[in-house]
Amino acid sequence: MNVRFEVLIQLKPGLLDPQGKAVEGSLPALGWTNVSGVRVGRHVELTIEADSEEAARAQVEEMAARLLANPVIEEFQVLRAGQVVR
């Protein structure tokens, strides 16, 4: 079976987020002064061919920890694609 997943990767809370700060710094010039706490991370979508959803999810978790994210400074969430409420 093919299972599609989304992986959301963010810097751990408390770590300085230069990209987020850059976005925040550019907002007032565009007229938006009511925005705070901007954090920029990554969003990865992929399809796994596996025997079961459990096996596929376990593989995505391992891929996220070893390749997609840096667990020292980042945290990640693995979601089935479509679990996000549109």
Add this chain to the structure above:
Amino acid sequence: MNVRFEVLIQLKPGLLDPQGKAVEGSLPALGWTNVSGVRVGRHVELTIEADSEEAARAQVEEMAARLLANPVIEEFQVLRAGQVVR
């Protein structure tokens, strides 16, 4: 009221995704040969101070279209933080 949003930004379907291809290319060396369709995008979290959730959401949509994403090549989704099923 403070409303926290998540913005998911991805290249439009059909556009070549070099980051996704790079990830796919590195997977076989790690022993994973059952992965396809890797797409790498961005995930932005931010807090809006607004009178209503509707006003806050409208502002985030405008921010996404003008600043966070490039609508020519990217598509985005605006979600209330917490709408994602963990």
